[in-house]
Amino acid sequence: MSAHAGGYSADPRIRPVEWLPWVLALAGFFLLPEYLSLGARILIYILYALSLDLIVGYAGIITLGHSAYFGLGAYVAGILAAKAGISDPMVQLVAAAGAGALLGVATGAIILRTKGLTLLMLTLAITSVLLEVANKASSLTGGADGLSGVVVAPIVGLFKFDLFGKTAYLYCLVVLLLGWWLVRKMIYSPFGTSLTGVRENSLRMHAIGAPVYWRQVLVYTMSATIAGVAGGLITQTNQFVGLNVLSFESAGELLVMLILGGVGRIYGAFVGPIVYLIAQDLLAKQFPEYWYLGIGTMLVLVVMFARGGILGIVDGLVARARTKLGRKA
Amino acid sequence: MSAALETQGLCKSFGALTVAEKIDFRLEPGARHALIGPNGAGKTTFVNMLTGVLAPSSGRILLAGEDITALGQAKRVKRGLGRTFQINALFRRLSVLDNVALAVAERLGVAPRKLRAASAHPEVRNESMELLSTLGLAGDAHHRILDLPYGKQRLVEIAIALGLRPRVLLLDEPAAGVPSLESHRILEVLDRLPRDIAILIIEHDMDLVFRFAQRITVLVQGEVLVEGTPEEIGRDKRVHQVYLGEQRHG
Numbered sequence: 391m392s393a394h395a396g397g398y399s400a401d402p403r404i405r406p407v408e409w410l411p412w413v414l415a416l417a418g419f420f421l422l423p424e425y426l427s428l429g430a431r432i433l434i435y436i437l438y439a440l441s442l443d444l445i446v447g448y449a450g451i452i453t454l455g456h457s458a459y460f461g462l463g464a465y466v467a468g469i470l471a472a473k474a475g476i477s478d479p480m481v482q483l484v485a486a487a488g489a490g491a492l493l494g495v496a497t498g499a500i501i502l503r504t505k506g507l508t509l510l511m512l513t514l515a516i517t518s519v520l521l522e523v524a525n526k527a528s529s530l531t532g533g534a535d536g537l538s539g540v541v542v543a544p545i546v547g548l549f550k551f552d553l554f555g556k557t558a559y560l561y562c563l564v565v566l567l568l569g570w571w572l573v574r575k576m577i578y579s580p581f582g583t584s585l586t587g588v589r590e591n592s593l594r595m596h597a598i599g600a601p602v603y604w605r606q607v608l609v610y611t612m613s614a615t616i617a618g619v620a621g622g623l624i625t626q627t628n629q630f631v632g633l634n635v636l637s638f639e640s641a642g643e644l645l646v647m648l649i650l651g652g653v654g655r656i657y658g659a660f661v662g663p664i665v666y667l668i669a670q671d672l673l674a675k676q677f678p679e680y681w682y683l684g685i686g687t688m689l690v691l692v693v694m695f696a697r698g699g700i701l702g703i704v705d706g707l708v709a710r711a712r713t714k715l716g717r718k719a
Numbered sequence: 720m721s722a723a724l725e726t727q728g729l730c731k732s733f734g735a736l737t738v739a740e741k742i743d744f745r746l747e748p749g750a751r752h753a754l755i756g757p758n759g760a761g762k763t764t765f766v767n768m769l770t771g772v773l774a775p776s777s778g779r780i781l782l783a784g785e786d787i788t789a790l791g792q793a794k795r796v797k798r799g800l801g802r803t804f805q806i807n808a809l810f811r812r813l814s815v816l817d818n819v820a821l822a823v824a825e826r827l828g829v830a831p832r833k834l835r836a837a838s839a840h841p842e843v844r845n846e847s848m849e850l851l852s853t854l855g856l857a858g859d860a861h862h863r864i865l866d867l868p869y870g871k872q873r874l875v876e877i878a879i880a881l882g883l884r885p886r887v888l889l890l891d892e893p894a895a896g897v898p899s900l901e902s903h904r905i906l907e908v909l910d911r912l913p914r915d916i917a918i919l920i921i922e923h924d925m926d927l928v929f930r931f932a933q934r935i936t937v938l939v940q941g942e943v944l945v946e947g948t949p950e951e952i953g954r955d956k957r958v959h960q961v962y963l964g965e966q967r968h969g
Contacts, residue, residue: 398820402836590810598822599796
């Protein structure tokens with residue numbers, strides 16, 4: 391599960407350990423049926439975090455406004471379902487992806503002309519503007535009360551969303567599998583390697599003739615598309631959309647999840663949401679008022695002692711064990 | 720025959736401060752040309768204008784007769800203008816092989832591909848390895864730049880630029896920071912560079928300049944003071960006054 395980086399000598403084949411999350415996800419489906427709605431939420435956040443890792447971890451684009459694309463996807467799927475009478479989940483998901491992509495390319499083309507703090511503030515501004523638009527356009531979005539009445543038809547006309555969340559869980563798992571496959575493929579591709587080049591040294595990428603700006607716009611759009619899909623999924627599984635999907639807290643929370651798991655590692659996007667959301671669930675039950683303290687402590691510990699996140703710690707332990715075994719041999 | 724690279728009346732000002740004043744410069748095809756000058760002479764500004772990092776206030780830049788003044792960096796590179804940096808500008812956490820492969824992939828048009836793995840492009844890997852072998856870096860191909868001694872990092876700088884197969888190569892102080900005992904290695908590499916590449920070297924190491932260059936341009940306060948062969952420059956009193964002191968060369 392070490393840091394996954396592409397490159398011209400990297401082996402792109404899927405390693406046996408990479409099947410572990412999928413085996414665990416399937417095991418969870420059979421062994422923990424009472425937690426399937428939390429499980430579906432975790433799967434959605436993994437997809438959402440994966441989209442963020444693509445730009446933050448691989449392309450080096452820092453953002454605090456990724457919730458704009460997630461939220462837009464959520465609202466587009468919700469409005470189609472609740473207001474336009476389009477209940478087909480595939481159509482809703484494609485529309486959410488399309489909306490994410492459109493907003494991604496439109497905003498990316500503007501904000502990626504800037505860097506550093508300016509870029510960070512602009513990402514924040516985009517999500518804030520969208521939040522206010524959603525708040526004011528209450529006839530369409532439900533405003534502060536949220537958008538209810540979301541109707542989702544059976545998937546491909548066969549699999550109805552059930553009360554126990556079984557269909558939703560498997561549906562999210564399949565979408566996540568597709569998203570993971572695409573992201574992984576891209577990271578190991580020449581395009582992914584060039585993104586790593588941009589992250590490492592954009593000055594040199596310019597000097598070798600790479601169209602840095604367009605590459606960044608493209609990956610930003612791809613990331614926004616995936617975030618839009620994740621937003622669509624959250625609407626379909628909750629059958630409700632609230633303003634919180636567009637909030638700065640949502641974007642910040644996602645960044646915290648990614649940092650906890652490990653940035654630029656693909657599977658950091660898996661570990662972070664699992665740890666965060668399970669910790670949130672447990673802590674909120676035990677300490678309803680102070681649960682953020684637990685999350686905060688966890689983040690401080692990771693930032694101070696494990697810059698590579700939880701997966702960074704695992705990598706370090708594995709490397710140490712290998713060194714010890716090597717010495718013994 | 721048109722020059723490999725030419726500037727006509729190139730000027731650059733920042734407000735009231737003029738850092739380049741009507742620079743007329745000509746780099747012949749296959750030339751080994753050095754640009755020297757004291758600190759603050761405007762050498763780096765000149766290189767930045769040539770490569771498109773800075774837009775000139777006025778004047779023209781011609782690459783093989785084609786006006787490239789309005790073109791961005793990437794387009795100049797595609798037309799055959801390569802450069803190295805005075806301070807290493809490498810991909811520090813990537814392997815030596817990937818550093819060079821990034822440049823080769825850009826040139827071959829492989830870099831935008833998204834669905835096939837990078838390692839499934841043997842043409843990029845093989846060409847990069849060949850280049851590293853030529854520069855004596857094949858054994859370091861899989862080391863990260865971070866783990867490489869500084870002298871070898873300077874060679875990777877050159878390898879990346881060569882991966883672009885430039886017609887004109889601008890070497891900005893290729894031996895900067897390299898201990899004098901190791902700088903002969905850089906010179907060996909420079910001597911072996913393909914003769915069809917026109918090279919402009921900006922360098923403070925006068926031994927290296929006088930051994931490498933066939934022509935030298937001296938820049939002082941943003942203006943060309945004199946241009947000539949190393950012997951002519953070595954004899955020129957104005958150069959001695961502003962730059963070389965009483966040191967004698969050639």
